[in-house]
Amino acid sequence: MLDELLTRPQFSIPQEEKEALLLPRLGELVEHHRDACAGYRRILDALPDGPGRGLSDLPYLPVSMFKSHLLQSIPDDEVFKVMTSSGTTGQAVSRVVLDRTTADLQARALAAVMTTVLGPRRLPMLIVDTPNVVRDRRTFSARGAGVLGMLSFGRHHTYVLDDDMAIDVGALERFAERFSGQPVLVFGFTFMVWKYFHQQIQRRGLDVDLSGAVLIHSGGWKKLQDEAVGNAEFRAGLERSTGLRRIHNFYGMVEQVGGVFLEGPDGYLHPPNFSDVIIRDPVTWAEAPDGQVGVIEVLSTLPRSYPGHVLLTEDLGVVHGAGSPVTGWAGKKLEVIGRIPRAELRGCSDTHAYASAS
């Protein structure tokens, strides 16, 4: 039996009702993981007992814990797969342990989220990447895993870039001809969609009409911020070059697969029914009021095989109140600002460090 949070239309539950539904489920997960995961239990034992009245009182783990520790709430013989995060070169990667039940829940949850904007039928799918990104399954990159996770929402998968990141014009034309007038799905990573699709279409003066398409993109804005491209420029640019108007960014992480936040027509990211978000003040760690920038904490009822139900991310964000169920996009409205800046000594500050040390 699937939980009503999964079966009810996603993004449809008013915030107050949603919190009332999430609290007992997440409270039960805290107890489940306390019993089943020794590492998690030791962490909870070290924390003071809080009053525990609301979602913000639930104990949260920093996501970095999954880099330093293997935290699992299932016996070894029930391990179905271990997922790892991308991680920049030289950095430790997260390890997330799944059993069949949790992996199955994640797949269903992701489908529930995506079919909200795609419908139940799989659409012809254009992938803004090279076919080689999913070719060798042994050397999968995080990019490959991301593409792979999206493939089940499309059919006639057509990769639009070659290995040199040049648009395969022939493939694009054949796709456009075959599915002209039909709704199609376009998927890609935010940076690649902008740099290798949008900008190249403009530069080469290609005639591309995707006005009937839905674009789903993810991966963060860091590389585009360097070029001063934010969400508004991104949306306006793609409409100019391709006619795309139905554009949905999503925010998710390997530590909470399935519980992706999806961008609504208001331009904000909305948590699905079974997820929520809390912004924490980085000085006091108390819940920050709406409109204030802080560290993003994500909550999800999906993780049973590992204690990833309440996580403090390494991202900064702001909540701009809750959406209205009338619009079909209830739940909190999240804006992701970017990564928490790392304290690193380099450039001019080296001088200062040197001076202090001497």
Place this chain on the structure above:
Amino acid sequence: MTDESTLRKAFVDSLDIAPDTDWESLSYRGIEEWDSVAHMRLIAELEDVFDIMIETEDVIDMNSYVVARKLLGKYGIDFA
């Protein structure tokens, strides 16, 4: 009624498995050959062979040979 050998051939071709596989126990990720990449190949093959369009939900549900045989009934493909 459709001959089940058509279904078995689709599995053999897309998953690259032996024709004398133990069909009743064949499950997604139960064998090395049936991973997520192969799964999408299998779905495309089934759509081709039976000339149907499988919905997202059924792509996720189709996690064993037995389930596949049953789910295809929804698309008017019944096996003798």
